[in-house]
Amino acid sequence: MDQVHGLQWERPGLMGQDGPLDHTALARTLAERLPAPGHIRDLFATVPRHRFLPDVVWGENRVRHDRTTDPDGWLHTAYTDQALITQRDDGVEGGRGVPTSSSSAPSVMARMLTAARIEHHHRVLEIGTGTGYNAALLASMVGDDRVTSIEIDPDVAARARRALIEAEFAPTVLTEDGEGRRVGYQPPCDRLIATCTVSRVPDVWLRQIYGRGRIVTPWAPTPGGPGGVLAVLDVNGDRAEGRFEGGLSFMWARGQRQAGHVAPAGSAADTTTRVDGDPRTPWLDGDQALMLSLLMPGWRYGMRMEDGAEEPYVWLASTTCASWARLHADGRIEQAGGRKLVDQADQVRAWWRDRGEPDYTNFGLTVDLVRGTQTVWLREPSWTLWSTKR
Numbered sequence: 421m422d423q424v425h426g427l428q429w430e431r432p433g434l435m436g437q438d439g440p441l442d443h444t445a446l447a448r449t450l451a452e453r454l455p456a457p458g459h460i461r462d463l464f465a466t467v468p469r470h471r472f473l474p475d476v477v478w479g480e481n482r483v484r485h486d487r488t489t490d491p492d493g494w495l496h497t498a499y500t501d502q503a504l505i506t507q508r509d510d511g512v513e514g515g516r517g518v519p520t521s522s523s524s525a526p527s528v529m530a531r532m533l534t535a536a537r538i539e540h541h542h543r544v545l546e547i548g549t550g551t552g553y554n555a556a557l558l559a560s561m562v563g564d565d566r567v568t569s570i571e572i573d574p575d576v577a578a579r580a581r582r583a584l585i586e587a588e589f590a591p592t593v594l595t596e597d598g599e600g601r602r603v604g605y606q607p608p609c610d611r612l613i614a615t616c617t618v619s620r621v622p623d624v625w626l627r628q629i630y631g632r633g634r635i636v637t638p639w640a641p642t643p644g645g646p647g648g649v650l651a652v653l654d655v656n657g658d659r660a661e662g663r664f665e666g667g668l669s670f671m672w673a674r675g676q677r678q679a680g681h682v683a684p685a686g687s688a689a690d691t692t693t694r695v696d697g698d699p700r701t702p703w704l705d706g707d708q709a710l711m712l713s714l715l716m717p718g719w720r721y722g723m724r725m726e727d728g729a730e731e732p733y734v735w736l737a738s739t740t741c742a743s744w745a746r747l748h749a750d751g752r753i754e755q756a757g758g759r760k761l762v763d764q765a766d767q768v769r770a771w772w773r774d775r776g777e778p779d780y781t782n783f784g785l786t787v788d789l790v791r792g793t794q795t796v797w798l799r800e801p802s803w804t805l806w807s808t809k810r
């Protein structure tokens with residue numbers, strides 16, 4: 421028997437090649453390793469993650485795990501601390517295999533649940549139901565009737581609803597765009613947890629909070645840009661403000677995915693300079709790239725192979741104008757357009773070093789609905805780094 425918030429149910433049990441497999445010990449071991457308070461770890465020990473996963477998932481390094489051919493491996497994978505991709509290319513066959521829905525890594529989920537500081541009486545709104553696993557964890561914390569979860573993809577939402585019912589949870593799952601282009605959801609909530617990345621916190625998320633509350637969301641400065649941070653924002657009326665609690669990577673909210681803005685291949689540069697060493701290095705380090713995007717938003721990057729070259733070059737493209745740059749392993753830096761991205765990056769990096777190389781947790785975000793702004797600051801909300809009109 422399993423027991424979650426007083427409910428008991430018989431588990432159908434998984435039949436493996438060697439007989440029935442028991443997930444409870446696996447869940448307990450995973451939970452014990454999570455860097456989270458006891459009451460959060462208990463959730464992971466009791467809510468069965470595998471009940472929310474489809475028969476085929478993709479884990480680290482795109483490894484495919486198939487329950488039909490390898491039930492033991494699939495079950496063990498379900499209780500590892502990795503994000504498991506559950507949908508690719510928005511469910512359309514024949515795509516490039518871009519992840520579009522997943523069960524997030526349990527340690528990341530635990531981090532977000534901890535940051536949300538959920539109390540038993542709170543109403544919680546989740547944006548991005550995915551598998552329904554997080555909605556089940558939330559329902560275990562506050563009860564089914566206090567959890568609403570919104571999923572934009574109708575197939576994903578339908579699957580999550582089924583999994584939740586089969587696992588004996590009953591939060592409300594709505595098939596909607598959680599960026600709230602429609603009206604808000606009733607009743608208002610005390611906590612909003614998004615499990616997809618935004619670069620613009622939607623107004624409706626603040627409006628959705630009843631009085632004071634908290635929004636916990638993956639946030640990144642530029643759609644399609646590098647990495648992301650966990651934004652923990654305290655809401656008070658028309659304002660949400662808080663620090664970033666370290667880096668994390670989530671798929672983008674559908675409305676904020678960004679295509680385009682790629683440096684052209686083969687076009688002539690305005691300037692070509694040369695440095696000793698490999699100018700690609702800081703851009704290939706995820707942490708450094710994320711820090712640069714916090715300090716200097718509005719660019720995307722990628723890698724491309726040049727004809728005849730032995731190594732790919734890194735391209736940078738501005739998302740605010742047509743400027744671009746190419747950085748080559750042999751030390752060449754090509755730049756074009758009015759915004760010299762590499763020069764700008766050198767300047768902001770020097771500025772950051774002069775200030776003692778503050779890490780992400782020194783940065784924060786203010787969303788102001790009255791002024792219509794979103795502002796990134798360093799150390800104190802009054803120390804504005806940059807601000808965008810919403």
Ligand SMILES: C[S@@+](CC[C@H](N)C(=O)[O-])C[C@H]1O[C@@H](n2cnc3c(N)ncnc32)[C@H](O)[C@@H]1O
Pocket residue numbers: 520521522523524547548549550551552553554555570571572573576596597598599615616670671672673674675
């Ligand atoms: C990382 S998955 C969510 C993981 C999920 N919380 C779980 O426990 O399995 C992100 C989900 O957000 C959904 N999504 C993306 N944009 C959305 C939007 N604007 N509104 C609602 N859901 C969205 C995606 O379809 C995807 O299922």
